Amino acid sequence: MNRVNSITVYTPQNYLEAYVGSHTLITGGAGFLGANLAHRLVQLGAHVTVVDSMVPTYGGNMFNLEGIRDKVRLNVSDVRDQNSLTWLVQDVDYIFNLAGQISHLDSMQDPFTDLEINCRSQLALLEVCRKVNPKVKVVYAGTRQIYGNPDYLPVDENHLVRPTDVNGINKAAGERYHLLYHTAYGMRTASLRLTNCYGPRQWMHDNRLTSQGWFLRQIMDGQEVQIFGDGKLLRDLNYVDDVTDAFLRVAAIEETNGHFFNLGAEPFSLVEQVELMIELVGKGSYRLVEWPPDKKSISISDYYGNYGKIRRMLGWQPRIHLREGLKRTIQYYDAHKEHYW
Numbered sequence: 001m002n003r004v005n006s007i008t009v010y011t012p013q014n015y016l017e018a019y020v021g022s023h024t025l026i027t028g029g030a031g032f033l034g035a036n037l038a039h040r041l042v043q044l045g046a047h048v049t050v051v052d053s054m055v056p057t058y059g060g061n062m063f064n065l066e067g068i069r070d071k072v073r074l075n076v077s078d079v080r081d082q083n084s085l086t087w088l089v090q091d092v093d094y095i096f097n098l099a100g101q102i103s104h105l106d107s108m109q110d111p112f113t114d115l116e117i118n119c120r121s122q123l124a125l126l127e128v129c130r131k132v133n134p135k136v137k138v139v140y141a142g143t144r145q146i147y148g149n150p151d152y153l154p155v156d157e158n159h160l161v162r163p164t165d166v167n168g169i170n171k172a173a174g175e176r177y178h179l180l181y182h183t184a185y186g187m188r189t190a191s192l193r194l195t196n197c198y199g200p201r202q203w204m205h206d207n208r209l210t211s212q213g214w215f216l217r218q219i220m221d222g223q224e225v226q227i228f229g230d231g232k233l234l235r236d237l238n239y240v241d242d243v244t245d246a247f248l249r250v251a252a253i254e255e256t257n258g259h260f261f262n263l264g265a266e267p268f269s270l271v272e273q274v275e276l277m278i279e280l281v282g283k284g285s286y287r288l289v290e291w292p293p294d295k296k297s298i299s300i301s302d303y304y305g306n307y308g309k310i311r312r313m314l315g316w317q318p319r320i321h322l323r324e325g326l327k328r329t330i331q332y333y334d335a336h337k338e339h340y341w
């Protein structure tokens with residue numbers, strides 16, 4: 001490592017050293033991705049503050065922090081509360097900005113709440129950082145959903161941004177705010193365009209936030225999964241440990257400032273995913289059904305991402321194959337089902 005203008009410069013070879021003794025803030029930190037990131041940061045020796053509104057339907061779960069509750073500072077507050085943000089972002093080295101409303105159906109039924117959380121709150125956080133901690137590194141949790149229906153596969157970062165629902169539009173705006181604050185104010189911001197993420201600590205109550213999690217819950221309960229359409233729809237899936245690693249690389253490495261990156265992996269059809277789950281669990285079944293109109297109208301066709309940019313710049317690539325990731329996920333829920341069902 002070396003120092004440039006008093007900022008330590010890390011590389012893909014030593015990026016984890018950035019977190020030893022660092023002060024990090026995770027918005028949405030009691031949710032699926034945020035909690036897994038909190039566990040990893042504690043392991044690395046970081047001082048971690050977790051912020052979560054704990055709105056019951058948004059994915060926050062106190063059990064997600066089991067094992068590190070005495071090692072993190074938990075602040076139950078909403079990112080829409082600018083006063084609390086002003087206090088929380090002071091003297092922080094890294095902000096992992098994962099708070100958001102991620103249900104596509106909810107965004108269509110209540111677009112103004114989605115706008116409030118995924119746009120106004122993002123702008124409020126950036127403004128607070130600009131005023132009280134302009135040197136902080138902020139990494140935004142974006143989404144592949146902003147691309148809409150792909151014109152080509154795999155989708156790279158040059159693809160048009162053309163969302164099919166309110167959530168996608170607001171997430172695209174949230175990302176652009178982060179990148180604007182880099183170009184306009186020189187802030188250290190970047191974004192990860194996440195694809196389908198899965199693993200321990202995921203939302204498992206219903207299919208509002210994740211279809212893969214809901215499929216797995218039904219199969220573990222020996223139930224029949226309903227797959228919409230012909231089941232041939234292709235999706236790529238990243239195991240949560242790989243996603244966490246991507247966040248850590250983007251935050252620590254200075255070359256990422258002002259950039260956005262796709263994640264991605266080998267694509268599988270919905271039927272292939274479900275059949276693998278059934279094989280690993282040893283029970284469950286599936287049936288093909290017609291698309292519900294409300295879901296069909298905002299669904300997209302086949303999608304899998306080109307992650308060449310993050311691989312070239314940061315050395316990231318998916319390392320956990322779907323079979324291994326599902327084994328680990330099933331093992332976790334076998335042990336902790338009562339906290340997620």
